[in-house]
Amino acid sequence: MANTPGAKKAVRKIARRTEVNTARRSRVRTFLRKFEEAVTAGDATVAKDAFVKAQSELMRAVSKGVVHKNTGSRKVSRLAARLKKLAVA
Structure with a gap:
């Protein structure tokens, strides 16, 4: 258990x-x-809009340190591939 003031503060910071x-x-x-859901529905315009928002949110998570940079890039790349596949079909 944390018993120094610094350790107690660290526990509070980690929790936040x-x-x-x-x-x-x-x-x-x-x-x-x-x-x-947009891809499953097959609606390309809604999927494109959802892709832009998802990409933005993923990259924001990367910049905040919630997701690793390569993980974010990989996920965006796979989303883009699925969007492209939907647009071609």
């Missing part, structure tokens, strides 16, 4: 940061789900 990061990660997942 965890809460914020959980909310950010949840927000990213929401936008990814909206993109998935």
Whole structure:
């Protein structure tokens, strides 16, 4: 258990940061789900709009340190590939 003042403060900071990061990660997942739903529905225009928002949110999570840079890029790349596949079909 934390018993120095610095350690106690660190525990408080970690708890706050965890809460914020959980909310950010949840927000990213929401936008990814909206993109998935648009692709499943087969609506290219809605999917494109959802893709732009999901990409923006993913990159924001990367800049905040919630998601690693390569992970964010990989996810965006896969989303773009799915959007392109939908547009061709």
